[in-house]
Amino acid sequence: MSRAPIVPLGRNIYRIPTLGDFINSFVIVDDDGQVTLVDCGLKRAPTAIVRGLRAVNLAPHDVTRIVLTHAHSDHAGGAAAMVQRTDAPGVGVHALDATYLSGGKSVPADATTRLGALVNRLPGGGFAPVAVSEELSDGQVLNVGGGLQVLHTPGHTPGHIALLHQPSGVLITGDSIWNMRSRITWPIQAMCTSHVQNKRTAHVLGEINYDVAAFTHGPQISTQARESVRGFLQRASH
Numbered sequence: 001m002s003r004a005p006i007v008p009l010g011r012n013i014y015r016i017p018t019l020g021d022f023i024n025s026f027v028i029v030d031d032d033g034q035v036t037l038v039d040c041g042l043k044r045a046p047t048a049i050v051r052g053l054r055a056v057n058l059a060p061h062d063v064t065r066i067v068l069t070h071a072h073s074d075h076a077g078g079a080a081a082m083v084q085r086t087d088a089p090g091v092g093v094h095a096l097d098a099t100y101l102s103g104g105k106s107v108p109a110d111a112t113t114r115l116g117a118l119v120n121r122l123p124g125g126g127f128a129p130v131a132v133s134e135e136l137s138d139g140q141v142l143n144v145g146g147g148l149q150v151l152h153t154p155g156h157t158p159g160h161i162a163l164l165h166q167p168s169g170v171l172i173t174g175d176s177i178w179n180m181r182s183r184i185t186w187p188i189q190a191m192c193t194s195h196v197q198n199k200r201t202a203h204v205l206g207e208i209n210y211d212v213a214a215f216t217h218g219p220q221i222s223t224q225a226r227e228s229v230r231g232f233l234q235r236a237s238h
């Protein structure tokens with residue numbers, strides 16, 4: 001497990017482990033010093049996020065944009081606090097997850113699974129409501145660090161996205177696939193709005209080009225990343 005407060009993934013792009021390697025945020029730095037933060041971890045994650053920023057001489061006020069891969073409490077839990085602490089006006093998120101964020105509600109889990117139905121009935125599944133400052137759509141290339149492409153990969157949630165940082169060749173997978181205990185896996189089925197749809201849309205991650213696969217859950221894969229992801233998708237999609 002990584003003990004470093006921040007891990008370089010490529011030029012101007014970093015991973016911040018917010019709960020060991022189990023839950024990650026990402027930082028992309030523009031040439032003019034503006035910072036984009038991707039995902040905000042659990043409610044307590046802002047401490048680790050700020051520590052990570054400081055380790056590479058960045059301050060919370062350097063952050064001018066926050067993007068979330070999806071509206072679950074392990075990614076959005078610290079979002080309201082990070083909006084408060086930074087110069088970001090709100091969060092950018094795919095349109096289909098936007099109302100959950102502004103309402104502070106996790107997207108419902110798959111109620112056709114017993115665990116999913118149980119998760120939906122548990123109290124405290126939400127997070128502090130957070131303002132949505134931009135709604136993202138598939139294929140859009142954000143003016144972030146030389147180009148950050150939005151890949152809509154619904155299933156885990158309806159508005160789930162992956163993000164491809166084009167200049168560095170780093171793919172942020174989001175929760176479509178995880179990298180737990182040195183193995184690529186599907187996310188926990190009960191946590192997905194539709195596990196079937198997640199399996200279907202994850203194939204996008206095997207078709208695009210990148211050098212590093214950076215997972216929201218688990219450490220990055222820096223060698224043969226695309227081959228590893230493709231191999232998993234071919235084995236596991238059926």
Ligand SMILES: [Zn+2]
Pocket residue numbers: 072074075175216217
């Ligand atoms: Zn997650």
